[in-house]
Amino acid sequence: MRQFKNFLIFACILFPLLALIYKYYFLNMSLVPKSVSNMWKIEISTRTDNLNLIDLEKVKKIKLPKPLTTLSQKVLNTKIQPGKAIEPSTSESPDGVVTPNKSWIKTKEKIQLTSKVKLNGFDYIIPNPEVKKIKLSKTDFQKYTSLEDLEESVKQDLIQVASSLVFENDGAMKKLEKFFFYVSDEFIFESKVDSLEDAITIKSGSYLGQARFISALARVYKIPSRISFGVQILKQFGKKTHKYNRVFYSEVFIEGKWIPINTHDKKFGLISDNFIVLHQDSEDFADIFENRALVSIYVEPLIYENLKSDFYVDQLKSQHPFWSAVSLHKFSLSIQSIFFGILLIPFGTVILSFMRIMVGINTFGIFTPILLSLFFLETSLVFGLLFFFVVVAIGLMQRMLLDKFYILAVPRLSILLTIVILLYIGFAILAENSGFLSVNNGTLNYFPIVIITVFIERFSIYFIEEGAYNTIKTTLGTFSVSLLCYLLLSVVWLKELIFNNPELIVLAIGVNLLIGNYKGYRLLEYLRFHQIADEA
Amino acid sequence: MIDLKSFGILGNNNRIASYILPHNKRSSYPYVDDKLKTAKLLESSGLQSPKLYSKIEKMSDTKNLHERLKGLNDFVIKPARGSMGNGITIVNELKWNQKESETHFLTSNKKSMDYSAFIYQVSSILSGLYSLNGQPDRVLIQQKLKVHPFFNDLIYKGVPDVRIILFKGVPVMAMLRLPTLISRGKGNLHQGAVGCGVELSSGKITKAIQRNRFIKKHPDTDQDFKGLKIPYWEESLRLAVNSAELVDIGYLGVDIVIQPDSGPIILEMNARPGLSIQLANQSGLLPRLELVESKVDELKSIDSKINFSVENF
Incomplete structure (x- = not known):
C-alpha cells in the first residue's frame, strides 16, 4: 500500500511534467499561444484641478492625442467623456487631436478618451503591396523640409554635423541610416533635454530631442521629416496596469511613404508590436503631450477578449491533430472563460493544504478561503474586501439583535441572506457611480452572496463562543490564505499555461498527496510548544 | 528553533495520521461525539455518569x-x-x-x-x-455536577475536570482543567482555562499553564499548585480504563469530574483529544505512546493496564 502511494505521488508529479517536456522539446509546440493578448485599452485624460500656476498657462492650449489606425495598429473604438467638454468639431479633426472647449477650463472636470487598440507591429522597410504610395503636395513638401525656424548659427552647426556624418552622394536611405546609427550609438539619454541646440552641441537629449535632431538632419538634405508621438509598453506578465514610456520619434518621407525612425528601441523603419502610435506630426503639441501633469496616460491589456487565438488553434490542428482534439481552445469563448477561471483552483487547494498542514494556520471551514478568493476575483480586491468587512460587521450586529428577539435559525439566516443581497445592490450602485470601486469586467455574479452568508453565520457563532481574540486570529488566517490564493489565481500567464496544458492539473493531486503525507511538525507548533524547553 | 522531536512532542499532523486515523474506528465515533449515545452507553455499562x-x-x-x-x-x-x-x-x-x-x-x-x-x-x-x-x-x-471541596480554592466558577488520554486502553497522560475568570467558566485551554499536568502514579499536580505560559499560582485565587493531589485518583484511572473498553477508539480522551459524594464520574469522551496536555505536563506524548505500542500485547487485564501506566508515567 505504501509503495502504491509513493508510486501514485511519483506518477502524478512526473506525468504532467513529462507531457510538457514532450510537447515542448519533441513536438516543438509552443506552451502558450504566442501574443495571446495584444489588445490594449489606453486611457488618455486631463484634469486641471491639480495643476500649479506655471502649467495653468498651458491649460488653454491643452490638446489630447487621439489614437489612429495605422499599418502597425488598429483602433477598434474610441470613447470621449464627457462629450460636452470638448469642441464639437475636434473629435473628427484632421490633425488627430481633441480640444477641450473654453467652458471646460473653468469647470476643471476630467476629460477622458478611451481607445481599444490592437497591435501588430509593422516593418516599413520591407516592400509591401499593402502600403499605398502617397504624394506630398508642394506646400507640404515645403513645410516638412523647412529649416527656416532655426537661428542662423544653429543652422550652420547642424549643416556641419550633417556633412561630417554622410557623404554627399550617399542615397537618402543611406544617409538616414547613418544619422540613425549616430544617434543610437553616440547619444546619451537625458530626459529633460528636448531642444535641437542641445542635441547638436552636447550630443544628448530626450526622445523628443533625438527625434528633432534626426528630423533636422534629414531636412538638411531636403528629405521631408516630421515628429510623431506614441507609447512603448514595457511588457509585464500578470500585471493589470502596465508601465510604458512616452516616446517621440521622427518619421521621414521616402519613396512615397512615411518611415519611422525609433531611437528609443533602436528600430529603423519598424514599429514594434508593443508600441501604440498616438499622434503623427506632433511638433506643435510636443510640449503638451510630454507633460505628465497635463496629459495622463494609462495602459491596460485586454486579455479576455483575445483569449482565443485562432492562429494558434489552426497551427495546432494542422501539426498535432491529437493535441488539438484535446485542446480547450475547441470550446466557445464563454465556455473557455469558465475554464480559464477554474483552472487554477486546484493549485489554490495546494496553497490551502500547505498553509494548514505545513504552517498550521487555522481557517473558518476548509474551503472558505478558496471561495473567498473566488469572490475577490469575481469582483475586485478592493470591492471584495470592503464589501466583505461591511457585511461581516452588519451581519454580526443583526445577529446580536435577532438573538434578543429569539428568532429561530432558518428565518434568521434568511434575513441575513436578504441583508447581504441588499448590501450587494448598494455596493454595486456605489461602484458604478464612484469609479474607485471598479468591478472586474463590469460583471457581478450570484454565488458570492451564498459564500458570504455562510461565512457570516460561521463567523458570528465563532465570535460569540470563542471570543474576539480567537475569532480575529482565525479571521486573519482565513484572510491570509485567501489572499495568497487570490494572488495565485490572478497570475495570468500561469492560467494561460494551464489552459493550454490542462494535464498540469494532475500536478496539484501529486503535491496534495505529498503534503497529505507529511507527519512532521507544523511551523506554528514550534511557537506553540516553545515554552516546553523553558524552565525545568 | 527548538527541536520538538527531542522533547517527544506529538504534532497535529502526526496525531491525525499516526494515531487518530489508524487507531480510531470511524463507526465508534457516534458513541463519543453524540452525548446522548454516550450517556446511554455509560448507563447500560453501569459506569458512573451524570443522570x-x-x-x-x-x-x-x-x-x-x-x-x-x-x-x-x-x-x-x-x-x-x-x-x-x-x-x-x-x-x-x-x-x-x-x-x-x-x-x-x-x-x-x-x-x-x-x-x-x-x-x-x-x-x-x-x-x-x-x-x-x-x-x-x-x-x-x-x-448538574457539583464541585468537590478540594477544588474550592482552585476555581472561580464552572466545573473542573480531569482529561485522561488513553492509548489502546492504557492511560498515558492526564491533565486537570480549571475554568477561570477569563475562560468564562469554560474548561477549554485555548479560551484561557488553566491546565495542570498530573503525575499518573499519584495524581499529584506537577505543572500548570495558562495561555501557553507556565504559572505557579492560580490566576484568580492565588492558590499555590505545589503539592496538591487530586482526590479519588486511583478510582479515576480505573474509571477511565473501564470506559475505554466500551468503545473501539485506540486514541481516546476521557473527561472525568470528581463528585464530593460519589467520587469520579465520566463527563464525556473525545475521539480527537488535543495536544495542549503536553505543555501542561511539560512532556511529550510520543515516547509514552511508543512504549505502550510495544508493550500493549502483554497488557490484557484492566489492572495490568493501570499498573503499567502507574509504573511508567
Whole structure:
C-alpha cells in the first residue's frame, strides 16, 4: 500500500511534467499561444484641478492625442467623456487631436478618451503591396523640409554635423541610416533635454530631442521629416496596469511613404508590436503631450477578449491533430472563460493544504478561503474586501439583535441572506457611480452572496463562543490564505499555461498527496510548544 | 528553533495520521461525539455518569416539556453533538410554576431566564446551531455536577475536570482543567482555562499553564499548585480504563469530574483529544505512546493496564 502511494505521488508529479517536456522539446509546440493578448485599452485624460500656476498657462492650449489606425495598429473604438467638454468639431479633426472647449477650463472636470487598440507591429522597410504610395503636395513638401525656424548659427552647426556624418552622394536611405546609427550609438539619454541646440552641441537629449535632431538632419538634405508621438509598453506578465514610456520619434518621407525612425528601441523603419502610435506630426503639441501633469496616460491589456487565438488553434490542428482534439481552445469563448477561471483552483487547494498542514494556520471551514478568493476575483480586491468587512460587521450586529428577539435559525439566516443581497445592490450602485470601486469586467455574479452568508453565520457563532481574540486570529488566517490564493489565481500567464496544458492539473493531486503525507511538525507548533524547553 | 522531536512532542499532523486515523474506528465515533449515545452507553455499562433527566429529540417533544421539568431543582441543558462546551446552559435553580409564563430559570451567569427563552435555547440546539457540522441536533437535560471541596480554592466558577488520554486502553497522560475568570467558566485551554499536568502514579499536580505560559499560582485565587493531589485518583484511572473498553477508539480522551459524594464520574469522551496536555505536563506524548505500542500485547487485564501506566508515567 505504501509503495502504491509513493508510486501514485511519483506518477502524478512526473506525468504532467513529462507531457510538457514532450510537447515542448519533441513536438516543438509552443506552451502558450504566442501574443495571446495584444489588445490594449489606453486611457488618455486631463484634469486641471491639480495643476500649479506655471502649467495653468498651458491649460488653454491643452490638446489630447487621439489614437489612429495605422499599418502597425488598429483602433477598434474610441470613447470621449464627457462629450460636452470638448469642441464639437475636434473629435473628427484632421490633425488627430481633441480640444477641450473654453467652458471646460473653468469647470476643471476630467476629460477622458478611451481607445481599444490592437497591435501588430509593422516593418516599413520591407516592400509591401499593402502600403499605398502617397504624394506630398508642394506646400507640404515645403513645410516638412523647412529649416527656416532655426537661428542662423544653429543652422550652420547642424549643416556641419550633417556633412561630417554622410557623404554627399550617399542615397537618402543611406544617409538616414547613418544619422540613425549616430544617434543610437553616440547619444546619451537625458530626459529633460528636448531642444535641437542641445542635441547638436552636447550630443544628448530626450526622445523628443533625438527625434528633432534626426528630423533636422534629414531636412538638411531636403528629405521631408516630421515628429510623431506614441507609447512603448514595457511588457509585464500578470500585471493589470502596465508601465510604458512616452516616446517621440521622427518619421521621414521616402519613396512615397512615411518611415519611422525609433531611437528609443533602436528600430529603423519598424514599429514594434508593443508600441501604440498616438499622434503623427506632433511638433506643435510636443510640449503638451510630454507633460505628465497635463496629459495622463494609462495602459491596460485586454486579455479576455483575445483569449482565443485562432492562429494558434489552426497551427495546432494542422501539426498535432491529437493535441488539438484535446485542446480547450475547441470550446466557445464563454465556455473557455469558465475554464480559464477554474483552472487554477486546484493549485489554490495546494496553497490551502500547505498553509494548514505545513504552517498550521487555522481557517473558518476548509474551503472558505478558496471561495473567498473566488469572490475577490469575481469582483475586485478592493470591492471584495470592503464589501466583505461591511457585511461581516452588519451581519454580526443583526445577529446580536435577532438573538434578543429569539428568532429561530432558518428565518434568521434568511434575513441575513436578504441583508447581504441588499448590501450587494448598494455596493454595486456605489461602484458604478464612484469609479474607485471598479468591478472586474463590469460583471457581478450570484454565488458570492451564498459564500458570504455562510461565512457570516460561521463567523458570528465563532465570535460569540470563542471570543474576539480567537475569532480575529482565525479571521486573519482565513484572510491570509485567501489572499495568497487570490494572488495565485490572478497570475495570468500561469492560467494561460494551464489552459493550454490542462494535464498540469494532475500536478496539484501529486503535491496534495505529498503534503497529505507529511507527519512532521507544523511551523506554528514550534511557537506553540516553545515554552516546553523553558524552565525545568 | 527548538527541536520538538527531542522533547517527544506529538504534532497535529502526526496525531491525525499516526494515531487518530489508524487507531480510531470511524463507526465508534457516534458513541463519543453524540452525548446522548454516550450517556446511554455509560448507563447500560453501569459506569458512573451524570443522570439523564430528560431528552428532546425533536421540536414536538417540547409540548409536554414543562410538565417533565416539574420537580427538578438544578440541571444542565446540553446539545448532544456540541463541542468544546458550546451551547451548554447551566440552571442553578428552577422556579417552576403551573403557568408556563411564571416559570423561571436562574442560570449560572446569574441571569433569570423565562420559559420562552428556555424554549428558544432548546430550539437553537435542535436546529443545529451548536452541533459539530450544523446538522440538526438533540437536547439532553442532565444532572448538574457539583464541585468537590478540594477544588474550592482552585476555581472561580464552572466545573473542573480531569482529561485522561488513553492509548489502546492504557492511560498515558492526564491533565486537570480549571475554568477561570477569563475562560468564562469554560474548561477549554485555548479560551484561557488553566491546565495542570498530573503525575499518573499519584495524581499529584506537577505543572500548570495558562495561555501557553507556565504559572505557579492560580490566576484568580492565588492558590499555590505545589503539592496538591487530586482526590479519588486511583478510582479515576480505573474509571477511565473501564470506559475505554466500551468503545473501539485506540486514541481516546476521557473527561472525568470528581463528585464530593460519589467520587469520579465520566463527563464525556473525545475521539480527537488535543495536544495542549503536553505543555501542561511539560512532556511529550510520543515516547509514552511508543512504549505502550510495544508493550500493549502483554497488557490484557484492566489492572495490568493501570499498573503499567502507574509504573511508567
